Amino acid sequence: MTAIRDVLIWDSERERAERGDIEIGSDGRITAVLPPKGAKGEILFDGRGETAAIPGLVNAHTHVSMTLLRGIAEELPLMEWLQTKIFPAEDRLLPQHIRSGAELAMLEMISGGTTCFADMYYFMREVASATLASGMRAALCRGITGDDARKLNENLSLAEDFGGREGRIIVQLGPHAPYTVPRDFLARIAGIAKDRGLGVHFHWLETEGELKTFRDEYKISPSEYLAQAGLLDAPKLLLAHSVWHPSDELGRVNRSNVTLVHNPKSNLKLGSGYAPVREMLDLGMNVALGTDGAASNNRLDMWDEMRAAALMHKGYHKDPTLVSARDVLKMATLAGAAGMGFEGVGLIKAGWHADIALVDISGPRYVGCDDRNLPEFLVYSGSSRDVRATIVDGKPLYKDGCFLTMDSQEIVAKAREHRRDITK
Numbered sequence: 001m002t003a004i005r006d007v008l009i010w011d012s013e014r015e016r017a018e019r020g021d022i023e024i025g026s027d028g029r030i031t032a033v034l035p036p037k038g039a040k041g042e043i044l045f046d047g048r049g050e051t052a053a054i055p056g057l058v059n060a061h062t063h064v065s066m067t068l069l070r071g072i073a074e075e076l077p078l079m080e081w082l083q084t085k086i087f088p089a090e091d092r093l094l095p096q097h098i099r100s101g102a103e104l105a106m107l108e109m110i111s112g113g114t115t116c117f118a119d120m121y122y123f124m125r126e127v128a129s130a131t132l133a134s135g136m137r138a139a140l141c142r143g144i145t146g147d148d149a150r151k152l153n154e155n156l157s158l159a160e161d162f163g164g165r166e167g168r169i170i171v172q173l174g175p176h177a178p179y180t181v182p183r184d185f186l187a188r189i190a191g192i193a194k195d196r197g198l199g200v201h202f203h204w205l206e207t208e209g210e211l212k213t214f215r216d217e218y219k220i221s222p223s224e225y226l227a228q229a230g231l232l233d234a235p236k237l238l239l240a241h242s243v244w245h246p247s248d249e250l251g252r253v254n255r256s257n258v259t260l261v262h263n264p265k266s267n268l269k270l271g272s273g274y275a276p277v278r279e280m281l282d283l284g285m286n287v288a289l290g291t292d293g294a295a296s297n298n299r300l301d302m303w304d305e306m307r308a309a310a311l312m313h314k315g316y317h318k319d320p321t322l323v324s325a326r327d328v329l330k331m332a333t334l335a336g337a338a339g340m341g342f343e344g345v346g347l348i349k350a351g352w353h354a355d356i357a358l359v360d361i362s363g364p365r366y367v368g369c370d371d372r373n374l375p376e377f378l379v380y381s382g383s384s385r386d387v388r389a390t391i392v393d394g395k396p397l398y399k400d401g402c403f404l405t406m407d408s409q410e411i412v413a414k415a416r417e418h419r420r421d422i423t424k
Helices: 064-069 078-090 095-111 124-134 149-162 183-196 208-218 222-229 247-253 264-269 277-282 302-317 325-340 374-380 408-422
Strands: 002-009 018-024 030-034 042-046 051-055 057-062 114-121 137-144 169-171 200-204 237-241 258-262 286-289 356-360 387-392 395-399
Touching: 002 356, 042 387, 042 395, 051 325, 051 374, 057 237, 057 258, 057 286, 057 302, 057 325, 064 078, 064 095, 064 114, 064 124, 064 408, 095 114, 095 124, 095 387, 095 395, 095 408, 114 124, 114 325, 114 356, 114 387, 124 137, 124 149, 124 169, 137 149, 137 200, 149 169, 149 183, 183 200, 183 222, 208 222, 222 247, 247 277, 258 325, 264 302, 277 286, 277 302, 286 302, 286 325, 302 325, 302 374, 325 374
Parallel strands: 002 042, 002 051, 057 114, 114 137, 137 169, 200 237, 237 258, 258 286
Antiparallel strands: 002 018, 018 030, 051 356, 356 387, 387 395
16 A cells, blocks of 8 residues: 555546645555545655645657657648658658657656556557556557558557557557558458457548548548448547547537547647637547647647646637636546546546556745636646646656656667767
8 A cells, every 4th residue: 555645636536636646556556545635655755735646647649759850840831840740750760769769758757747658659569568568558559541451450469469568558550541541441340340349440531631632532421431441439539639620510520439639739839720628528529638649749748738738729719718627637648548448547536546646746836826716727827847747557657857767868879879860
């Protein structure tokens, strides 16, 4: 038995934060939330009433190994960015590069309170192995382009070998996008996902040009495309971006197994636009939050994403009540975990996994913070720099600037070498 003592606790089921202790069992699950100094066991962290405890942040769409490609392709539209810069660089990536880039990303995410991420890329066994070593939680898939059966088989092999490992790895199928995967092969992938109980992670309507393709070439609506491909029948479907999904069609994909992943900073930087998040939330859809890869964002900072998501829709619609701080905190925690298929992740309550971010609220930006306004202070005033500790299944991965499961100096040194390899 261990305990986190005297913290201000908030999750998306709470109207107000609660000052208390979090008691954690030997299985890494929360056994009780108790009054301050009421928990038993070894003290993992003493918040002294100056620390907030929130569920670990969930990055629901990224490509972690692209940390090695950060900065190589700036200020370009998506298709030019992909075809002239990113795809050629990716052709030079080797397994050791993928491992190195993933570990670099995990340092960045862990230090910012992120405990879980959804990732699509190549050589994903390297990412799975790095995830297990780091202590993080992840939903992983091998990116599939074309009608390449070899890539699909690699994805299925990943599921067989890593799916469910230590309760921290979920494997999904990863068809890249409508413009890179033929429709008949996409339908085959969707059928396999349904038969084998695997989720699907899919780039969806990131740019206006993709919507034009549906209208002018496919002669079919986007929602009909998803239905005819069988993607809507997958056990879980992550639709990353969904920037240009027509608002009047959102109801057709409003299903309990479908999660739309908002990536505000990447979409803004690439000039792609903004997703109709207000309409999604009004329909009660499950909306999660992601950073996308570090080559397009360029940060893996969920605090950045939360603040951007809360502000951009207010400004565009000229309505300060839209997409509240509480909305984006739910998007960045419970909604993302549920969308990936993790059960018992994303709340601070008895029986749930102790995936927790501890945040220092003693600094000048938090003067006036209390149990009623903690979510607003975290989103509008807070920063990843305020994270004191990151915990997964009751195990600290990061505390007061120190990484407890990873050698940060060695990882950064190797990443510099591998960056030089791929940018020669």
